[in-house]
Amino acid sequence: MSLESTKADEIALIVEEAIVSGELPPGTVLRQEQLSERFAVSRTPVREALRRLAALGLVSFEPNRGVRVRTLSREELREAFLVRAELESLATELAAPRMTDADLESLERAEADFSRATQALRSRPPDEAERWQRTSDWVRANHGFHDVIYRVADSPLVERLAKSARRSFSGHAVWAPGGSETDALYERNDREHRAIIAALRAGNPGGARTLARDHVLHSYELLVHVLEQRPLNSVTGVVGRN
Incomplete structure (x- = not known):
């Protein structure tokens, strides 16, 4: 493997994590020159990394406008949840007979992290940067819970497809704290993990x-509720700017 290919892998992984965590929300412009400076590389591995992200459906190349983090339609989001519901439930069923006491302890710890992140998110701190950080923490904690199940299920194809679907609706531009009704939906999400x-x-x-499938579909209800209060494309930006 060439050095440029290796650098492209590294850049794609870092940018993917930034998109999934919400650090780079939908609509963000990804400028090749800024990414080249950030990673101290030529534009060749940057272009390759962006092509890989486009293949994952995370970014899109727009004529005369560059590369943007994709803003998905409501229908695309609904389909992503339907796909993930089936894959998540399958992974959970496959994991069930393989769960050891140690695995269950790992899952309990992941759920405890998620519960704390949920409570922190619901506290609605006044500082916007802190709200975004707490939402990113919530997304990571949620992924951490489900990643334990994927690991135990030991079905790489199911895991890869499910994670591809969940990339579509991660990030603080999608998930956000709201009012009391939103709080109740977040709390239901936490109870379903337990x-x-x-x-x-x-x-x-x-x-x-069955519980895993219902949980993912209920998460879609939460997402729809959040989007009704906060349009999906309400947060945009350019890499390198505040």
């Missing part, structure tokens, strides 16, 4: 699968 753990601990693959 219900999934209980089903896995009980050795109930079918029950765990």
Whole structure:
């Protein structure tokens, strides 16, 4: 593998994480010259990294406008949730008979992290930067919970496809704190994690699968509620600017 290809891999991974965490929200312009300066490389690996991100559906090349983090339509988001619901439930069912006590402890720790992140997100700090940080922390904690299940399921194709679907609706430009009704939906999300753990601990693959599927579909209801209060394209920017 060439050095430029290796650098392209590194850049793509870092930018993907920034998009998924919400550091780079939908609509953000990715300027090749700024990325080249940031990573101290020529534009060749930067262009290759951006092409890889485009293949994942995370960015789009727009004529005369450069590269932007994609803003998905509501229909695309709905389809992504439907796909993830089936894959997530399958992964959970596959993981159920493989769960060891150590795995369940890892899942409990991940859920505790998610619960704390949920409470922090619901506190709605007045500082906007802090709100975005807490939302990014919430996204990462949520991924951490489901990543334990993917690891135990040991089904690389299912994991890869499910993670591809979830990239579509990650980030603080999508998820955001709201009012009391939003709080109730976030709390339901947290309770459902605990219900999934209980089903896995009980050795109930079918029950765990149903709970996981319902959980993802309920997350879509939460997303729709958030989007009704905060348009998906309401946060845009350019890499390198505040």
